[in-house]
Amino acid sequence: xxxxxxxxxxxxxxxxxxxxxxxxxxxxxxxxxxxxxxxxxxxxxxxxxxxxxxxxxxxxxxxxxxxxxxxxxxxxxxxxxxxxxxxxxxxxxxxxxxxxxxxxxxxxxxxxxxxxxxxxxxxxxxxxxxxxxxxxxxxxxxxxxxxxxxxxxxxxxxxxxxxxxxxxxxxxxxxxxxxxxxxxxxxxxxxxxxxxxxxxxxxxxxxxxxxxxxxxxxxxxxxxxxxxxxxxxxxxxxxxxxxxxxxxxxxxxxxxxxxxxxxxxxxxxxxxxxxxxxxxxxxxxxxxxxxxxxxxxxxxxxxxxxxxxxxxxxxxxxxxxxxxxxxxxxxxxxxxxxxxxxxxxxxxxxxxxxxxxxxxxxxxxxxxxxxxxxxxxxxxxxxxxxxxxxxxxxxxxxxxxxxxxxxxxxxxxxxxxxxxxxxxxxxxxxxxxxxxxxxxxxxxxxxxxxxxxxxxxxxxxxxxxxxxxxxxxxxxxxxxxxxxxxxxxxxxxxxxxxxxxxxxxxxxxxxxxxxxxxxxxxxxxxxxxxxxxxxxxxxxxxxxxxxxxxxxxxxxxxxxxxxxxxxxx
Numbered sequence: 076x077x078x079x080x081x082x083x084x085x086x087x088x089x090x091x092x093x094x095x096x097x098x099x100x101x102x103x104x105x106x107x108x109x110x111x112x113x114x115x116x117x118x119x120x121x122x123x124x125x126x127x128x129x130x131x132x133x134x135x136x137x138x139x140x141x142x143x144x145x146x147x148x149x150x151x152x153x154x155x156x157x158x159x160x161x162x163x164x165x166x167x168x169x170x171x172x173x174x175x176x177x178x179x180x181x182x183x184x185x186x187x188x189x190x191x192x193x194x195x196x197x198x199x200x201x202x203x204x205x206x207x208x209x210x211x212x213x214x215x216x217x218x219x220x221x222x223x224x225x226x227x228x229x230x231x232x233x234x235x236x237x238x239x240x241x242x243x244x245x246x247x248x249x250x251x252x253x254x255x256x257x258x259x260x261x262x263x264x265x266x267x268x269x270x271x272x273x274x275x276x277x278x279x280x281x282x283x284x285x286x287x288x289x290x291x292x293x294x295x296x297x298x299x300x301x302x303x304x305x306x307x308x309x310x311x312x313x314x315x316x317x318x319x320x321x322x323x324x325x326x327x328x329x330x331x332x333x334x335x336x337x338x339x340x341x342x343x344x345x346x347x348x349x350x351x352x353x354x355x356x357x358x359x360x361x362x363x364x365x366x367x368x369x370x371x372x373x374x375x376x377x378x379x380x381x382x383x384x385x386x387x388x389x390x391x392x393x394x395x396x397x398x399x400x401x402x403x404x405x406x407x408x409x410x411x412x413x414x415x416x417x418x419x420x421x422x423x424x425x426x427x428x429x430x431x432x433x434x435x436x437x438x439x440x441x442x443x444x445x446x447x448x449x450x451x452x453x454x455x456x457x458x459x460x461x462x463x464x465x466x467x468x469x470x471x472x473x474x475x476x477x478x479x480x481x482x483x484x485x486x487x488x489x490x491x492x493x494x495x496x497x498x499x500x501x502x503x504x505x506x507x508x509x510x511x512x513x514x515x516x517x518x519x520x521x522x523x524x525x526x527x528x529x530x531x532x533x534x535x536x537x538x539x540x541x542x543x544x545x546x547x548x549x550x551x552x553x554x555x556x557x558x559x560x561x562x563x564x565x566x567x568x569x570x571x572x573x574x575x576x577x578x579x580x581x582x583x584x585x586x587x588x589x590x591x592x593x594x595x596x597x598x599x600x601x602x603x604x605x606x607x608x609x610x611x612x613x614x615x616x617x618x619x620x621x622x623x624x625x626x627x628x629x630x631x632x633x634x635x636x637x638x639x640x641x642x643x644x
Contacts, residue, residue: 171340493558
């Protein structure tokens with residue numbers, strides 16, 4: 076089972092969001108499927124919380140309508156990136172509401188939820204209590220006049236609504252605010268500190284250092300009891316059968332309580348959406364599944380605490396055998412010319428604009444090959460163009476085009492036979508098998524940069540072989556030898572198509588589709604197949620596809636910088 080952090084509903088996401096969660100999860104899911112594993116890749120839009128209400132208000136529509144439209148818009152972009160979710164759900168689903176309420180009731184029964192009286196900002200003009208983000212004002216630390224009641228985006232200081240100078244309602248703009256008493260539910264994480272610590276200790280050996288260090292930092296500082304309800308019109312309602320007074324006041328669960336539960340909810344959505352005649356057992360993935368399911372989560376570092384501490388505390392406190400995560404793959408930030416991508420300030424390249432500019436495979440390969448794993452990485456147009464031109468256009472694309480075009484010119488539209496394999500082919504097969512094993516090792520351990528380097532080396536091995544054998548010279552004195560070289564190279568192209576599919580699925584399909592193999596059901600090459608390079612027999616018809624990757628020119632770079640910003644290096 077694979078999940079990626081749920082993209083928030085308020086707007087199309089930028090490339091940093093893509094590389095920090097959904098794209099690496101998709102690459103890993105595709106790889107596992109090719110290796111023959113039973114894979115379920117689940118994601119969803121995260122639709123509750125204050126920003127959804129504010130975005131709907133700005134759009135002049137209801138929250139339900141806004142979220143439905145925004146979900147479809149995000150899904151269209153992810154389809155464009157070829158993200159192969161098994162299901163892309165919605166946290167506002169009936170299934171998520173039911174499971175969230177079930178979790179809350181169980182936590183209450185087990186003594187891990189408590190009702191507490193607190194003081195909160197109230198707006199008489201709006202006739203409601205205001206959640207943190209519904210209060211805006213001037214930051215007392217830096218003077219930024221659009222700071223929110225939970226955090227100042229300018230200086231990043233964490234705030235309380237009462238810290239703000241000249242506070243106002245984000246709904247009406249009213250400055251007539253009061254502080255009144257109200258009640259909310261609190262998750263007693265402090266009572267679960269020891270259990271969560273022991274759970275982390277059992278699992279963190281399989282996590283990258285980034286994930287384990289963040290979890291340890293939170294545990295060292297101590298887990299605090301956390302409010303899990305809010306005064307909002309949109310969210311999972313507090314169940315009236317358990318908390319009638321809070322339900323009557325319209326309390327809903329805090330988005331960070333119900334959002335991780337949506338991984339389970341979306342799996343039930345997937346099961347409930349099964350076509351006629353098909354049965355999907357969602358519980359087999361989540362309930363009593365510790366020994367039968369390996370669960371990997373992908374997310375940027377700001378989401379890591381909630382998935383390594385808060386959600387595990389929730390699951391442990393329920394006292395039911397729900398599957399907890401095995402591996403949390405955390406990522407650092409992707410920056411844009413050293414500065415932060417920002418959804419709210421529209422800084423950087425957003426995923427819809429990326430697809431309008433260049434094909435998805437260009438972005439997929441660059442982002443994974445430069446994934447911010449051990450530290451932050453910076454996007455620049457110059458680096459992007461150099462990577463695309465060198466790795467995709469020159470190394471892979473040129474190899475495919477040279478081999479197929481030359482073979483068709485000299486031998487026609489069928490794979491030539493030629494002589495038997497010789498010493499060069501034996502060396503190439505051994506090198507291919509070695510690099511393939513290296514690639515597999517890095518994919519298995521979720522080291523994306525190293526996996527991309529191994530894949531690049533596989534492509535380079537083909538070019539080195541072609542340069543060594545030089546079929547354009549061989550053809551003059553040894554046509555059978557040239558035919559062998561080209562047939563071997565075509566087998567490499569087929570192998571590249573299979574193993575490159577997790578990174579560049581559209582281009583991989585084009586490469587594989589160049590050969591008319593009637594029973595081409597290969598999912599992943601074995602070491603022996605990699606060594607022999609004999610999957611495609613002589614006489615197989617083939618076509619020469621269009622150029623796989625167009626080079627990015629200096630003129631292209633100039634236009635991209637003009638559109639998206641960023642200075643020349």
